[in-house]
Each structure stands twice: as C-alpha cells, then as structure tokens.
Amino acid sequence: MARRRPKPDSEGGPTLRSVRAAVIEVECMLCDRRDRLERKALVAQFGVHASFARLRRRFAVGCELMCHPDGDKCGTRFPCLGQAANQE
Numbered sequence: 001m002a003r004r005r006p007k008p009d010s011e012g013g014p015t016l017r018s019v020r021a022a023v024i025e026v027e028c029m030l031c032d033r034r035d036r037l038e039r040k041a042l043v044a045q046f047g048v049h050a051s052f053a054r055l056r057r058r059f060a061v062g063c064e065l066m067c068h069p070d071g072d073k074c075g076t077r078f079p080c081l082g083q084a085a086n087q088e
C-alpha cells in the first residue's frame, strides 16, 4: 500500500515564506475582526511552508460565516498579500 508522503503544504499560493513582514495582519471585514500575528510565531507553529490558505482557515475558526450552509462566506484575508492573492 503506497502511502503518499504528505507534502509540506499542497494548497499552493503564497506561503509564510513569501512574506517578510515581522507582523502579519489578518482581518475579516464581515465579522469586524482584526488581528496582528507575529510571523515568527506563525512559522514556529505552522512552518515556513504553510500556505496562507491554510492559515486563513485557522484564523477564520469561530467565524460564523466560515461555516455557512452555502459554504465559506467568511471575509478573512491578509492585507499584506494584496488584493490578488486574497482572491483564491
């Protein structure tokens, strides 16, 4: 039985590695949530190859819109990534 070796992160898109800012902001306009996260702490917890798609889901936990019956309606995003990277 061939077990697939788990990739560091299969999400694609930007990872922690692509951001150099010491502090990474995360916000959800819809929920009126805003947080400042230390990049160092995130790297320690998730690894430098963790994608923002994955981090986004982590930080959207507790967002009611994330678990919407119609799917993910949460507006959690990372302003540091710019508009384009947050579209996915």
Ligand SMILES: [Zn+2]
Pocket: 028, 030, 031, 060, 063, 064, 065, 066, 073, 074, 075, 076
């Ligand atoms: Zn939200």
